[in-house]
Amino acid sequence: MLETSIFTEITLNHYLVLSAIMFSLGMAGVLLRRNLIVLLMSIELMLNAVNISFVAFSHYMGKIDGQVMVFFVMTIAAAEAAVGLALAVSIFKRFKEVNIRFFEHLKG
Amino acid sequence: MTTMGSTTIEIAINLVKTILVFLMMVQAVPILVWLERRGSAFIQNRFGPNRVGPLGLVQLLADAVKFLKKEDFVPEKGNRFLFYCAPVFAMIPGAIAYMAIPMSVPLVTESYTFLIQGYEINVGIVFILGISSLAAYTILMAGWGSGSKFSLMGALRASAQIISYELALGLAIVGVILLYGTFNLAEMIQSQSGSLNFQGFGYTVAANWLPNWGIFYQPIGALLFFAATFAESNRLPFDLAEGEAELVAGFHTEYGGFKMLMFFIGEYAHMMVASGLMVTFFFGGYSIWNFSPEEVHSWIMNTFSVAPFTANVLNSIIHFLSYTIKFALFLWIFIHVRWTLPRFRYDQLMDLGWKTMLPWALANSILTAAIIFIGSHFTL
Amino acid sequence: MTADAFLFWFLAFVTVVSGLSVILMVNPIYSALSLAMTMIGVAAIFVTLNAYFLAGVQLIVYAGAVMVLFVMVLMLFDLKHEIQAFTRGRLTGAIKIASVGILSGLIVGAVTMGLKTPVVITASSDVAAAPTVDTTRALAENLFIKNVLGFEVLGVMLLVIAVGAVALSRSKGGTHARD
Numbered sequence: 001m002l003e004t005s006i007f008t009e010i011t012l013n014h015y016l017v018l019s020a021i022m023f024s025l026g027m028a029g030v031l032l033r034r035n036l037i038v039l040l041m042s043i044e045l046m047l048n049a050v051n052i053s054f055v056a057f058s059h060y061m062g063k064i065d066g067q068v069m070v071f072f073v074m075t076i077a078a079a080e081a082a083v084g085l086a087l088a089v090s091i092f093k094r095f096k097e098v099n100i101r102f103f104e105h106l107k108g
Numbered sequence: 109m110t111t112m113g114s115t116t117i118e119i120a121i122n123l124v125k126t127i128l129v130f131l132m133m134v135q136a137v138p139i140l141v142w143l144e145r146r147g148s149a150f151i152q153n154r155f156g157p158n159r160v161g162p163l164g165l166v167q168l169l170a171d172a173v174k175f176l177k178k179e180d181f182v183p184e185k186g187n188r189f190l191f192y193c194a195p196v197f198a199m200i201p202g203a204i205a206y207m208a209i210p211m212s213v214p215l216v217t218e219s220y221t222f223l224i225q226g227y228e229i230n231v232g233i234v235f236i237l238g239i240s241s242l243a244a245y246t247i248l249m250a251g252w253g254s255g256s257k258f259s260l261m262g263a264l265r266a267s268a269q270i271i272s273y274e275l276a277l278g279l280a281i282v283g284v285i286l287l288y289g290t291f292n293l294a295e296m297i298q299s300q301s302g303s304l305n306f307q308g309f310g311y312t313v314a315a316n317w318l319p320n321w322g323i324f325y326q327p328i329g330a331l332l333f334f335a336a337t338f339a340e341s342n343r344l345p346f347d348l349a350e351g352e353a354e355l356v357a358g359f360h361t362e363y364g365g366f367k368m369l370m371f372f373i374g375e376y377a378h379m380m381v382a383s384g385l386m387v388t389f390f391f392g393g394y395s396i397w398n399f400s401p402e403e404v405h406s407w408i409m410n411t412f413s414v415a416p417f418t419a420n421v422l423n424s425i426i427h428f429l430s431y432t433i434k435f436a437l438f439l440w441i442f443i444h445v446r447w448t449l450p451r452f453r454y455d456q457l458m459d460l461g462w463k464t465m466l467p468w469a470l471a472n473s474i475l476t477a478a479i480i481f482i483g484s485h486f487t488l
Numbered sequence: 489m490t491a492d493a494f495l496f497w498f499l500a501f502v503t504v505v506s507g508l509s510v511i512l513m514v515n516p517i518y519s520a521l522s523l524a525m526t527m528i529g530v531a532a533i534f535v536t537l538n539a540y541f542l543a544g545v546q547l548i549v550y551a552g553a554v555m556v557l558f559v560m561v562l563m564l565f566d567l568k569h570e571i572q573a574f575t576r577g578r579l580t581g582a583i584k585i586a587s588v589g590i591l592s593g594l595i596v597g598a599v600t601m602g603l604k605t606p607v608v609i610t611a612s613s614d615v616a617a618a619p620t621v622d623t624t625r626a627l628a629e630n631l632f633i634k635n636v637l638g639f640e641v642l643g644v645m646l647l648v649i650a651v652g653a654v655a656l657s658r659s660k661g662g663t664h665a666r667d
Contacts, residue, residue: 007493009493021504024588025504032584038516040558045510064627067627067630072642092565234544235547238547241556271553
């Protein structure tokens with residue numbers, strides 16, 4: 001008889017594992033992709049993964065503070081996306097491509 | 109909260125309700141198209157559809173056959189997948205958002221309370237705003253999938269317009285939320301019952317000859333909200349998405365036949381959401397002026413001498429009619445404005461959104477918050 | 489299988505698959521659209537955790553504004569297929585894949601550990617018990633009373649970021665450059 005309670009009873013662990021999987025997906029994206037905009041999107045993926053674990057903790061611990069943290073994370077993520085995209089537009093105007101290797105031209 | 113239900117029968121009932129509301133929306137579209145064509149013909153002093161059937165009503169069936177029989181065309185350089193996805197997704201946000209609007213008093217039986225709406229969600233406004241902000245994707249997908257410069261430019265124009273006006277839309281609602289102190293649409297409608305009754309600064313000013321509707325508390329908010337919904341649903345005077353005379357027809361240049369019709373259904377769905385929200389926020393929702401649902405219920409009981417359950421059903425139907433009348437009035441205003449006002453230029457549209465409506469909406473919400481705070485804490 | 493469990497597995501499937509396609513799609517527009525799908529899935533997960541207001545905000549801010557911005561920029565760039573989508577170099581690539589593998593291994597370890605240890609925390613709390621209006625109200629009270637300093641700092645930061653983004657896009661080579 002196989003133990004099926006892992007499939008039918010959703011606990012905090014399930015949400016944490018989901019969050020961890022999404023976080024490592026985002027990390028893989030940051031490490032493996034070369035397109036600046038895809039890098040930014042992978043960072044958004046990582047932030048979302050963290051948000052899931054914050055909300056899950058808030059729900060299962062019965063404290064609202066986790067949701068407030070999610071609020072702050074969302075604000076910072078939106079701001080980061082705005083600045084990142086502005087940088088990407090500058091790079092694109094110059095080199096007609098948004099590959100990350102053009103970022104070495106930013107020095108000096 | 110999103111009670112999809114805990115038992116199987118509740119889930120089944122909720123699913124049936126969702127499908128019913130969706131079908132209602134889709135069925136309302138041909139009527140609106142007919143009304144739009146007849147109305148425009150009357151306004152602009154020309155002939156509308158008048159040959160096929162009485163008042164041209166059967167024209168709709170002919171149109172449907174025409175749409176179905178047209179060639180299914182995909183541009184060669186386009187992206188086939190996105191090109192087919194976009195019209196399907198165009199219908200979804202409007203439909204899901206409309207389902208959250210309560211259309212009548214809940215129907216109470218012995219064991220269940222049927223809400224006359226697709227589903228109830230506790231943070232109704234936030235949810236509706238979120239869902240309808242997804243409409244920008246369908247436009248972008250259509251513009252990109254067509255593989256044409258005109259489509260892409262039209263799509264960028266339209267989606268920039270939608271996300272710009274979303275700010276004014278959201279801020280215009282802040283005053284309403286402050287006024288009623290809730291996100292729940294049903295609770296908003298309940299607090300609009302009775303007659304007009306200002307309270308604050310230690311005084312109470314009552315006007316028995318006026319209903320207690322939100323428009324009397326939030327006139328600027330109502331105006332800004334209604335104007336912003338015109339831009340959100342891409343209707344004239346903000347219809348730069350399809351300004352076919354001066355700009356090539358926007359993101360649906362390459363579309364034809366049934367796919368085009370699906371975009372139209374999406375546009376009408378947005379109109380319906382806007383009208384429904386307008387009625388809910390500012391015109392008392394389904395409530396009948398001067399009569400509370402309980403009074404209507406007892407009136408039905410006494411006049412027709414029926415059982416309480418039948419009276420409940422009649423009560424729901426009467427309130428649904430009340431909602432529909434207000435709702436239809438706003439839909440007509442949408443149509444009337446489309447055929448009477450000229451179109452904005454793109455820079456005028458952006459100036460209006462960012463430099464006029466956004467500051468006014470901000471001022472409105474700050475003023476509302478200040479008046480509510482001072483009025484409830486201090487007396488004159 | 490209860491409705492809750494079914495909902496969780498379905499949403500987990502949707503988010504993981506669309507998250508995977510974000511990093512695997514060669515065309516960045518497909519990546520962005522899959523990320524939008526992930527955001528919608530995450531919003532639905534928030535609903536299953538009774539965080540209704542956050543779910544709405546997630547839809548408005550992430551799916552409705554941030555991702556639309558991404559998609560618009562990508563469409564303006566008109567990048568059909570990338571010449572060099574993935575990382576190059578054998579050694580660095582191997583190191584990167586290995587580090588991702590190590591992280592995934594840690595996750596597998598966490599899963600097995602989580603299965604072995606009994607569940608200490610159960611969903612019997614005030615937030616879970618009262619899933620109605622009060623989460624939103626409690627959120628507002630916490631945000632504006634306990635964390636009001638953070639809120640104000642975020643406001644200042646948003647102002648700085650807005651000025652910075654405008655300055656970047658108006659500088660040489662930006663979208664609104666003053667030649």
